[in-house]
Amino acid sequence: MPMKLIIANKNYSSWSLRGWLALEAFGVPFEEVKLPLFTDTFYDTLAQYTPVKKVPVLVDGDLSVWDSLAIAEYVNETYLDGKGWPADRAARAVARATVAEMHCGYSAVRSAMPMNCRARRHVAIDDAVRKDIAAIDAIWGEKRLPYADQGEYLFGEFSLADVFFAPVVFRFVTYGVELSDAAKAYQQTMLAHPAMKRWLADALTETDVVEEDEAGEPI
DSSP: OOEEEEEOOTTTOHHHHHHHHHHHTTTOOEEEEEOOTTSHHHHHHHTTTOTTOOSOEEEETTEEEESHHHHHHHHHHHHSTTTTSOSSHHHHHHHHHHHHHHHHOOHHHHHHSOOOTTOOEEOOOOHHHHHHHHHHHHHHTTTTGGGGGGOSBTTBSOOHHHHHHHHHHHHHHHTTOOOOHHHHHHHHHHHTSHHHHHHHHHHTTOOOOOGGGOOSEEO
16 A cells, blocks of 8 residues: 655645655655645644644554655655665765754745735845845755756755755745756756656645735736
């Protein structure tokens, strides 16, 4: 029986995207269960699997794993034979550090620019947001270049590092963030990934509106 991944609205749920990509992009079979955000069904269902009642949750037999990073590591160890991370030890260390930074940092961008795939919005960019954008631009651009001979992703071939920056790729499209040429090339590479295209196609069919994630003014 395939694993079950519990997610929320694809238009809005950045954490769900990470858990989903950790499976979908690597061809790991799973059943997708999508719950509408912030409803009784959402919380009642999640309470069966996780004390924090947040998505995503991976259910593999009798085991429930929550938190997108924990899910990614579990999938990597159990189903990918470690191939979710770069093969080179130094690159793998940097990739893990970069993912940890993305997992718990960039709070200004997260707050000002919630993921909203189907929207095109304008938001005010203060110094804190500008600093976060510059740091992400550097990772997508100049810090990616040493691995460019191995592929077009952050560490050459597609890895879990790319999974964790995927929501920001969509965010920067939504809010029209200007990027350096090298960072924009990476963004386009990610947008062309088949799994990213599948997620976006599904997100664009959704009609639910979550007001707290409708930041800024329509363009």
